[in-house]
Amino acid sequence: MTRLLRSAWVIGRRDFTATVFSKAFIFFLLGPLFPVLLGALFGGIGARVASQAEQPRIAVVAPHAVFEQLASARDRLGQAMNDRPTIQLVEVAPQGNADVQADDLLKSSRHSVVAVLTGGLDKPHLTGAIEPDGSIAGQVQLLVGQARAAGSSAPALAVTATEKSSGSVDRSRSITAQMGQMILFFLTIILAGMTLSQLIEEKSNKVIEVLAAAVPIEAIFVGKLFAMLAASIVGIVVWVSAGVAAVSMFMSGGAGSIPTPAVGSIPFLILTVIYFAMNYLLLGSVFLSIGAQASTVREVQTLSMPATVAQVLIFGFAALAIGSPDSPMAIAGALFPLSSPLVMVARAAERPELWPHLVALVWQAIWIGLVVAGSARLFRRTVLKSGPVKRRWWRRSPA
Amino acid sequence: MLRAQSSEWAVEATDLVKDFGDTRAVDGVSLAVPTGSIYGLLGPNGAGKTTTLRILLGIIDPSSGSRRVLGHDRPIEAASDIGYLPEERGLYPAMHCRDAIAFMGALRGLSLGEGRKRADTLLEEHGLAEWAGKPIRTLSKGMAQTVQLLGTIVHKPRLIVLDEPFAGLDAINQARLEELIRTEARGGVTVIFSTHVIAHAERLCERIAIIAKGKVAFEGAVDEARATLRPIVRLRTRSADGPWRDAIPADARQQGAEWIFELPPSGPEPLLKALIDGGAGIETLAIERPGLHDAFVAIAGPKAAAAMSQETPQ
Numbered sequence: 001m002t003r004l005l006r007s008a009w010v011i012g013r014r015d016f017t018a019t020v021f022s023k024a025f026i027f028f029l030l031g032p033l034f035p036v037l038l039g040a041l042f043g044g045i046g047a048r049v050a051s052q053a054e055q056p057r058i059a060v061v062a063p064h065a066v067f068e069q070l071a072s073a074r075d076r077l078g079q080a081m082n083d084r085p086t087i088q089l090v091e092v093a094p095q096g097n098a099d100v101q102a103d104d105l106l107k108s109s110r111h112s113v114v115a116v117l118t119g120g121l122d123k124p125h126l127t128g129a130i131e132p133d134g135s136i137a138g139q140v141q142l143l144v145g146q147a148r149a150a151g152s153s154a155p156a157l158a159v160t161a162t163e164k165s166s167g168s169v170d171r172s173r174s175i176t177a178q179m180g181q182m183i184l185f186f187l188t189i190i191l192a193g194m195t196l197s198q199l200i201e202e203k204s205n206k207v208i209e210v211l212a213a214a215v216p217i218e219a220i221f222v223g224k225l226f227a228m229l230a231a232s233i234v235g236i237v238v239w240v241s242a243g244v245a246a247v248s249m250f251m252s253g254g255a256g257s258i259p260t261p262a263v264g265s266i267p268f269l270i271l272t273v274i275y276f277a278m279n280y281l282l283l284g285s286v287f288l289s290i291g292a293q294a295s296t297v298r299e300v301q302t303l304s305m306p307a308t309v310a311q312v313l314i315f316g317f318a319a320l321a322i323g324s325p326d327s328p329m330a331i332a333g334a335l336f337p338l339s340s341p342l343v344m345v346a347r348a349a350e351r352p353e354l355w356p357h358l359v360a361l362v363w364q365a366i367w368i369g370l371v372v373a374g375s376a377r378l379f380r381r382t383v384l385k386s387g388p389v390k391r392r393w394w395r396r397s398p399a
Numbered sequence: 400m401l402r403a404q405s406s407e408w409a410v411e412a413t414d415l416v417k418d419f420g421d422t423r424a425v426d427g428v429s430l431a432v433p434t435g436s437i438y439g440l441l442g443p444n445g446a447g448k449t450t451t452l453r454i455l456l457g458i459i460d461p462s463s464g465s466r467r468v469l470g471h472d473r474p475i476e477a478a479s480d481i482g483y484l485p486e487e488r489g490l491y492p493a494m495h496c497r498d499a500i501a502f503m504g505a506l507r508g509l510s511l512g513e514g515r516k517r518a519d520t521l522l523e524e525h526g527l528a529e530w531a532g533k534p535i536r537t538l539s540k541g542m543a544q545t546v547q548l549l550g551t552i553v554h555k556p557r558l559i560v561l562d563e564p565f566a567g568l569d570a571i572n573q574a575r576l577e578e579l580i581r582t583e584a585r586g587g588v589t590v591i592f593s594t595h596v597i598a599h600a601e602r603l604c605e606r607i608a609i610i611a612k613g614k615v616a617f618e619g620a621v622d623e624a625r626a627t628l629r630p631i632v633r634l635r636t637r638s639a640d641g642p643w644r645d646a647i648p649a650d651a652r653q654q655g656a657e658w659i660f661e662l663p664p665s666g667p668e669p670l671l672k673a674l675i676d677g678g679a680g681i682e683t684l685a686i687e688r689p690g691l692h693d694a695f696v697a698i699a700g701p702k703a704a705a706a707m708s709q710e711t712p713q
Contacts, residue, residue: 010506206488207491213456
């Protein structure tokens with residue numbers, strides 16, 4: 001055992017330093033920035049397009065005072081709807097025949113309106129390419145109603161603000177649970193893929209035989225697995241630190257404004273790292289075994305596809321636990337080894353008890369032991385295939 | 400860690416068999432490598448040399464048979480006393496030469512610090528000192544091969560196993576490698592190497608195993624291999640014909656004015672007497688010891704020999 005651990009340490013140390021001190025690792029660390037930047041970029045563009053596309057313009061043919069009443073009502077409505085897109089109003093002074101003016105306005109490209117409101121607040125009439133029961137007509141109806149009622153004495157709504165409510169906490173914790181699962185899932189998939197690539201590289205540059213002659217094959221397996229885990233934990237530490245720093249700088253209230261998970265922020269962070277490690281060790285073992293079967297990148301892609309698809313399905317299954325961590329589905333997800341870390345990280349965000357995590361970690365550790373041992377045995381049998389081998393079902397017959 | 404007691408044999412293998420699916424790559428290989436000797440595994444590509452070496456080193460397990468390496472039934476237990484240079488050289492391209500050698504030492508139980516120190520010394524001795532801090536990918540093929548060889552011996556092993564170590568080296572580096580092998584052997588290290596270049600085995604080895612189609616066709620001392628053939632007599636006479644012709648074998652062949660034939664079992668003296676008495680008028684007579692190549696042809700067969708010479712034009 002000492003020899004196995006010492007050898008695994010030598011292999012792991014090499015892989016860890018080679019990974020962390022490589023240029024590729026900088027890109028790995030910058031990885032999470034790309035979705036954020038892309039999201040911001042396309043989100044901004046999308047918002048602009050949406051704001052232009054979803055805010056139809058309505059020409060209001062009415063005296064200035066009437067227009068002011070309608071505009072004021074629109075502002076109040078917009079505020080209540082949290083600035084969601086509402087109709088835009090364009091003031092047009094009445095000129096002669098209202099129907100003719102409305103017709104001219106609809107044809108004119110100057111104002112680019114979808115409809116024209118005439119008749120003031122007493123006899124409002126909307127003309128345009130709109131549906132009578134549609135959103136635009138509904139909004140105009142509301143604005144007219146608001147404008148007409150503006151003078152009446154509606155009772156002022158007294159509001160008492162509390163810091164949080166059960167509904168708001170549940171909602172924010174569900175979001176935290178969802179984020180935790182997504183981070184675990186994507187990080188594990190990326191890292192398992194990276195471990196696989198490294199193994200294939202070693203097989204192709206023949207280093208694997210040098211290693212296999214010097215140390216037990218199981219040590220190569222364990223060393224590689226834990227080296228990538230350690231590298232990923234470096235990544236997580238960097239990301240979390242950068243995230244907290246960014247929140248402190250850009251969000252009012254700093255890190256304290258982030259919704260607190262049910263188990264508490266620090267325990268949640270620790271549990272997330274541990275569950276990530278568990279998830280990665282389970283999936284990484286499977287991927288390394290796959291890598292041992294394959295000798296080319298193409299073979300790896302073919303072989304790892306079913307494992308990736310299965311992992312996506314498991315992710316979907318685990319997501320069902322969000323919002324109802326005590327449901328039979330969630331308990332089943334926590335019991336199934338491959339979905340257990342994902343389900344439990346979500347539970348940590350939503351339920352305060354710690355003991356289920358201890359039970360789950362023991363359960364997952366047992367499975368990791370079994371999967372790692374089985375995978376290492378398979379790895380040993382197949383990583384150094386020599387001479388002619390039996391044709392495998394995935395290999396096509398030569399043409 | 401307790402080291403196994405040194406014994407007469409550094410490596411012993413009995414009836415090793417290895418099957419890959421329906422193909423038998425190694426078929427009943429038995430061999431014994433004396434401690435401190437230079438031992439050659441000869442055979443054409445595909446003969447089963449690499450598989451035999453991998454079995455001996457514990458990289459793969461035999462389908463049947465047993466092996467004992469430096470007193471251990473499980474070769475991996477003796478890993479810190481073994482250095483191995485595989486046929487397909489493997490180094491991390493981004494790793495610096497010094498670190499690559501130290502890493503290979505660390506795999507065999509040497510500390511990284513000590514490994515780096517020894518790496519510097521070895522690189523200096525082999526004229527590669529200026530490359531110590533440069534990545535492997537910047538080295539020529541021959542230099543990278545030398546670095547890997549240094550990584551094979553950095554931990555001062557008691558057994559060095561080299562799979563086709565001369566492949567890909569130019570004449571100067573081949574000579575250097577031969578000298579390195581001799582130096583290690585003089586220090587008491589056992590060296591096993593596989594080759595399909597008979598000349599290297601002839602110059603270096605005390606014992607050899609000739610492997611063909613997964614089987615050991617011969618195993619023993621180089622002299623014993625040569626002794627499987629009778630010495631060759633090259634005779635030039637002044638007399639073209641006469642009673643002396645009865646003294647040479649019927650299958651003697653004539654090459655120009657020279658007769659070539661195997662020395663009769665009775666030895667040189669009766670032959671000489673018969674030639675003189677028969678009036679041959681001996682101009683020249685040479686008795687040549689057969690070379691390892693001749694022995695290889697005789698043992699492994701002309702097809703295997705032809706395959707070897709096709710692989711190596713040297």
